[in-house]
Amino acid sequence: MTSTAARPDDVKSPGSVADPRRTSWPVLVVFLVPALAIYVGLTAYPAFRTIYDSFFTIEGLDATFVGLDNYRALMSDETFWVAVRNTFVWSFIAPVLDVSTGLLLALALYAGVPFARFLRVAWFTPVLLSYVVVAILWMWIYNYDWGILNEVLRAVGLGALASSWLGDPNLALGALIVTHAWKWAGFNMVVCLAAIHSLPREVLEAADLDNCGWGAKLRHVIVPMLRPTLLNLYILAFIGKMKIFDLVWIMTGGGPLWATETVSTYVYKRAFNWNTFDLGYPSAIAAVWFGVVCAAVVILNRVLASKDRLEY
Amino acid sequence: MAFFSMLGARDPGATPLPRLFARGGLALVIGAYTIYTLGPFLWLATMSVRTTGEISLDHYAWPSPFHWEQFRIAWVDSNFATYFWNSTLVVVGAVAVVTLVGAAAAHALARYRFKGNRLIYAVLFSSIIFPPQITLISLYQILVDYNLYNSLLGLTLVYISLQLPLTVYLLEGFFARIPQDLFDAAKMDGYGDIEIFRRIVLPIGMPAIATTLILNFIQLWNEFLFAVVLITDPDKRTLPIGIRAFMGDHFQDIGMIAAGVMISVVPVILAYIFFSEKLIRGMTAGAVK
Amino acid sequence: MRWGRFGCAVAAAALSIGCMGPALAQPAQINMWSNWPDEPAKKDWVSARVKEFEAANPQCAVKLSFIPKADIYTQAKSAVRTGQAPDIFYLEPDQPEFLAGGFLEPLDSYIDLAGLEDWAKPAWTSKGKVYGLPVEAYTVELYYNKDLVKKVGVDVPANFQLTQAQFTDLVKKGVAAGITPISQGVGDRPFPGGLVLYEALLRKLGPEDYGKLLDGTLSYKDPRVIEVMDWVKGLVDAGAYPKSFSTLKLGESHFYFYNTPGSLTFPDPSWFTGRAFAPPESGGMPANFPLGIMQFPAMDGGKCPECKTLAVAGSFVMYSKSKNKDCAGALLKSMATRDNGTKWMEQVSLQTGLASDPSKIKSAHADYFAELNARNKGVKYFFGTPLFHYRAKCAETYTQVMNNAFPAGLISVQDAADKMNAACFKG
Missing domain, CATH: 3.40.190.10 (Periplasmic binding protein-like II)
Known part of the structure; x- marks a missing residue:
C-alpha cells in the first residue's frame, strides 16, 4: 500500500503504538450499541417470543403449555416436509442461476459492450419492481391462452410445448424459480460489477498482455479474485430463498397440489389462514426453520469460504 | 453472452467470419436478454395509459388514445401524493439510519478484536433468517405498547430493524477487506477511532455502502406486509398499499395498477440512473487497491 | 383509538356533571372497517347507513374505512389481540376463530333481531346469541x-x-x-x-x-x-x-x-x-x-x-373490547331494519340476511332480480x-x-x- 510505504519514518518502533486492532470500550459502545439496541428491541424480543410461543397452544387469549407437542406434530406433518423439499430445491439451485447470470452480465458490461450505460439500467429494472407487480406480470406471461410465452411457442411452431406453466405441478416450481431469477439477476450484476471494478487493474492488464483469452481470464483470474463477493452473493441469495414468500403467495398460493409450497407460505397459512389464532404451531415451524437455515449457512461458509477470511 | 465472447476470443488467429458470427451472436444474446428484462416493464408502461377495458380486449395493443388522465386520477383522486410523501419519509429515514448504524456496527466488528465479537456478529446476522410473517404479531404488540402503532415513526423503526442484519452482513464483509495498513497509518497520524470511521471507512467503503443503500431502499420502498398491518390510518398509508387499493376483491383495475406502479417506480429508476453513474465513477476513480 | 377514549371520557364526564350541553361535548368517535372498496353499490349502501346514523346521533362520530377483505383479516388478526381492532368490522362466517377467541360482542342486546332473516341467524349464532349482522347473503x-x-x-x-x-x-x-x-x-x-x-x-x-x-x-x-x-x-x-x-x-x-x-x-x-x-x-x-x-x-x-346452497357472506361484527359499545351498538341497530334490507337488494341486486320487502324493489336490474327470485322459488x-x-x-x-x-x-x-x-x- 502506497500510504504506508510513504511513511515508514513516522513509525518510531512498531511496539510503541498500541495494537491498532484493539480499542477502548467506550468506542465499541458508540459503534455497537445503536445496532444492538435496535436488535434487542425489535428483533430479538419478537424472535424470543416466537420460540416461547412454540411450546404453547394458543386459543384466543388463553395459552396452554404443551411442551414439545408442536414439534412432534411437525415431524409427522406431510405438508411441512413437502415445503422443506421445495424450499431446499429452490435455495440450493436457484442462487447458482442468479449469481452466474449476474456475473456474466457484469462481465459483458465490463468488457465494454456498446450502450453499456443503457444496458446497466435496463438489466436492473426488474430489481426495482415489487413482488406484487412482478407476480402479476408473470402470471400474464405464463397465461395459457394469451400469455407471451405460449404465444411465442405457438408462433415458432412449438405449440405442442405450450403449457399451463403455473397450473402443472411438474412445471410450477420451475416457473416460479425463473421468475425469481428474472427479478434478482440485475442485483447480482451490480454487485459483481462493483467488485470487478475494484479488482487491481494490473492483474487484469497482465492477463491481457499474456494474451489470455476471456475464458481463461474468467477461470484463472476473475472468478478466483471475486470469490468472496460471489460467495457473499450466493449466501445472500440462499437465505433469501429459504425465506421466500411473496412471489409464491401471490402466484400460486403454494399450489397446485402443494407443488410450490414453501416453508414461509406454510407458516403464513398456519398463522393467518387456518381459522385459528394458534401461534404455537407456526412458531414451532419458524423455530425449526431458523435452526436449519443457521446450520446451513454455517456449513456453507465452512465448506466454501474456509480460506477467504484468512487472506486479508 | 460470455460464451459467445469466449468463442470469439479463444482463437485469436481465426478467420474474421466466425468472429463476426460470434459478435453477431453476442449482440443477439444481449439484445434478447435486454428484451427479456426490459420488455415486461415497457409492456407495463403501455398499460399505464390504457384503461382496464381496453387492456382486457387486447393485452398487447399500442395505447390509443393515451389515457394520461389515469396518472391524474391516481395522484389526485386516489391520494398518491400523500402516499408518495409517506413512503419517501419512511424509506429515506429508515435507509439513512440503518446505513449509519449498520456501518458503525460493521466497522467495529470487522476492525476491532474484542471478546464476543463473533458472537455479536452471529447474533446480528442470524436475525436475517427469521420469517417476518411470524414475528409480525409480537412486533405489533411492541409497537402498541410504545404507542407507535399506526404511526410513520413506528413503521420507520420496524424497517430499520428489518434491514439491519443484511446491512451489517454486507458491510462487515467489505470492511474486513480494507487493508489494515491504512488504519495503522491513520492511527499514527493521530486520527481517533471516530475520525477513522468517518474519514477512512466511509469513503473507502462507498461502493459497498452504495450497494446496501440501493438494496435497502428497493426492498423497503416495495415493502407490503408490515405496511398493511402496522398502518390503518388512510393518511399514513405508503405507496404499496395505495397500489393495492386498485386490486379489488372482484375486479383488478389493471390500468390503474400500472399507472400506480409507474408513479412509484419511475422516480426510483431516475434515482438509480443518477446514483449508479456516481457509484461506478466513484469505484473506478478511487479504487482502494 | 386514544382520542376515541379521551373523547368518550369527556362525553361521559359532561353527562355525569350535567353542566355542559350535549352540543358542546365532543362526539365520541368509533371506528368501522368495511370491505368493498371496489364495489360501488355496496360501498354506497354502507356509506349511506353511516351518514344517516351520524345525522340522527350527533353524540357519535364514525370513522369509516373501506379496506380490501384480505387486508382487513390480516390487520384484524393482529389488532384484536392487543385491543386495537375497530369497534365494528367486516367479517364473514367462514372466519369462526374470532368468535371462538372471544373477540366478538353478542349483538342481542343492541339490535332488534326481528330485523334479521331467520335463516341467516344461524350463521352467526353461538350458544344462543347472535354475533354478526348478516348484510350480504x-x-x-x-x-x-x-x-x-x-x-x-x-x-x-x-x-x-x-x-x-x-x-x-x-x-x-x-x-x-x-x-x-x-x-x-x-x-x-x-x-x-x-x-x-x-x-x-x-x-x-x-x-x-x-x-x-x-x-x-x-x-x-x-x-x-x-x-x-x-x-x-x-x-x-x-x-x-x-x-x-x-x-x-x-x-x-x-x-x-x-x-x-x-x-x-x-x-x-x-x-x-x-x-x-x-x-x-x-x-x-x-x-x-x-x-x-x-x-x-x-x-x-x-x-x-x-336443493341449493345458501350462505351468508359480508357481515358486520362488534369488537368485544370496543371502548364505545353504545355508539357501535346503536349504529348496528340503525342498520338492521327492513327498510335497509330492501335498499340493499334494490341497490346491490343481491340477497341479504337482513329482513326485506322484495315487492317494493324498483331498480334498473329488476328483470335480473325477478329471474333470480324465480330460480329460488x-x-x-x-x-x-x-x-x-x-x-x-x-x-x-x-x-x-x-x-x-x-x-x-x-x-x-x-x-x-x-x-x-x-x-x-x-x-
Missing part, C-alpha cells in the same frame, strides 16, 4: 349465455334444470363448437373450482347426507359420491373448463364469460352482480348480454334436485359452502385438491377421494 347459481347455449343446439327446459345427461351433452356440444362450456378459474380464490362438483353432490346426496359429507361423517368413498365425481371427471376430461383454469382469476373468469372469448355457463355465487353490474367501460357485463340463470343439473337418482336450501364447514387441514386440502387439482384434471377420482378422506373423514 347469496345463493350458488349457474349463469349462462342464452344465445350461445341455443347456438350449440341445447334447449333449456321450462323448469330451467338440465338432467345429468343433458348437461354432459351441453358440455360436449360446447367443446365441439370450440366454445368453453364452463368459465371458471381458481387463480385467486380457494373455492370456485368446487362449485359444480359440490352442487352436484348436494343434489345427489340430499341435504342430510351432504351435511354429513361436510361434517366428515360420510366418506368420499361412498358410491354416490364416487359416482358424482366420476361424472365431473368425465366433464373435466371432455374439456369443460378453460385451459387457463389454474391461473384464471375470479375477475378474469367474469370477463371470460361475458366478454372474450365467451363461455356457455358460469357457475358463481349470486354476488356475481358485484362485478357484472359495474359499468361496461370498467369491465362490467355488456348492457345487451343475453344473461340467463339455470339450476345446476339434476343428478340421476338424486335425492334432492330442488320452491327451492330447498342447504346452508353453507364447503369452506364454511371445513377447517384447517381439511379446508386446505379442499382448496388444493377439490378446488384446483381435480377440476384441472391433475388427479384421479380415487386419489382425490383418498386425499379428502385423509384430511376430513372422521371415520
